[in-house]
Amino acid sequence: MAKLTRERKNKTVYRVVGESQAQGLIFNRSASGNGPSCVVDDRVLRNFGSCSYMGLERHPALLAGAAAALESYGSQFSFSRAYLDSPLYQGLEEALEQITGRATLVAPSTTLAHLAALPVLVSDDDVVLIDQFAHASLHMATDLLKGTIVERIRHNRMDLLEERINAYSKPGRRIWYLCDGVYSMLGDFADFAALRELLGRYPQLHVYADDAHAVSWTGKHGRGAALSHLGDSERVVVALSLNKAFSAAGGALALPSPGALTQIRRCGGPMLFSGPIQPPMLGAAVASAQLHLDGVFSSLQAELEERMTAAEDALARLNVPVATADRTPIFMVQFESLRAAQRAVRELRQRDYYCCLSTFPAVPMDKPSLRFTVSRHNSVAEITDFVAQLADVIAVRGDTQASAYAS
């Protein structure tokens, strides 16, 4: 049977990524921190590319938390958590348990959380069904599940998921569905309503959701989308990021029981063998968690909502097609060719706007895209102006065949 070897896949990725790198559109170096603008190639660009949706990285509480932790505990605490925990971990995990309403285990990153959790949670005889557009780190983690059947499911196709559940069901076997809460490229949600319904009908179904891109900006105390929709199910595990809108570092697992937490803590490879989050970032994480729990956090979420609405309104008014109607701070405009997507991103940079080019392998070969995000750093006026510039750039003008289209 013909198979794509790892070497062939790597060579293809190397070539395709290299083409966009040669254009100067990816692998850029910033000359500034994250915020309303970024400095790329000596140009100050208004920032529509960050995953810091809540824009908390310069919040006084987080800066003070990081500074105090640095002062108290130094730049690092070099122990595996299996031996000795930094004093800041307990406060962080307790605060996260209040946010998530669940037993919560902090991991050095969301990727390492997957690598720790999945080989512990999934038994040899279980079956794993994974959305084809689930985050690369989830696909990577399935490589550790030697001996377990792992099958990809077309994106958000709940009909195919149900078909495969039925095909693989047998007594005692659990079937895991791995998905993202919010898909980082398309910006759409998992089909939570359908998943809830399937969880109700199939007791063998378990869901593991990577909700990295939904943390903070949505849900009570910023618990994200997956916990908001499925958090009451004992058959749902949610991985969170403390790196994106949370504005700190690391990842976390919101688990259905303290027993599952202990199992992953004791057996999950990276929980035993990887280094911890270092004190300054733990200090920032504790401060961010406390901010999430304070009564006014919902007003910060409302500020982002206002900006998302402004973007949606402008896109609709100017007929700019985006990949999904789901309401998230991630917007994707797909193009008919990589060249067209590159032209659009390049032209926006010339107009002093930073947004991201999304190409294979982040998206399929047939979906080269311009991906932009909105954050609390962007004013409503800036968002409206950005969308107007985007609409102008993708309009068909002479030899510029922009070719943006709606899915």
Place this chain on the structure above:
Amino acid sequence: MERQNAPGDRDQLDAVIKALYEVISFDEGGEPDWERMRTLFSPHARITRVTPEGTDYLDVAGFQDLAKEIIDLGTYTRFFEIEVLRDERRFGGLAHVLSAYETRQSRSAREPFARGVNSLQLIREQGEWKVLSLFWDEERTDNPLALPALFDRGEVRWPS
């Protein structure tokens, strides 16, 4: 080289080429028409896929396995290929066809995201033209595709 223009024969060969482009094209969420694809090839057919990363020497089943893996990985979620120019030579029960193509994301897409040339050998088996070899290479910066100069010595046909 003798050219045969028997009525119906040319139409049948043309239909095979057109069908080949139809069966490999699919809309979002779909997949190629694997069964119909098989019917277009001789049981002895070879499919040779040239990419900058290497060459795959396949039979039809091997090609289908590879294509299924590529779709399963999410590398392509839809695919639409059309013929834009053809050079066709026939003699008795054999035909050589160079068929320039454009790959687009959908039927309505205005801009191709890839172009290239399919090289086909067809054989008449039991009165029907079947593909004996399908072999293609893509346009790249270092492999530009200039149409119709590519076929300046052949019988160039613009697909109807």
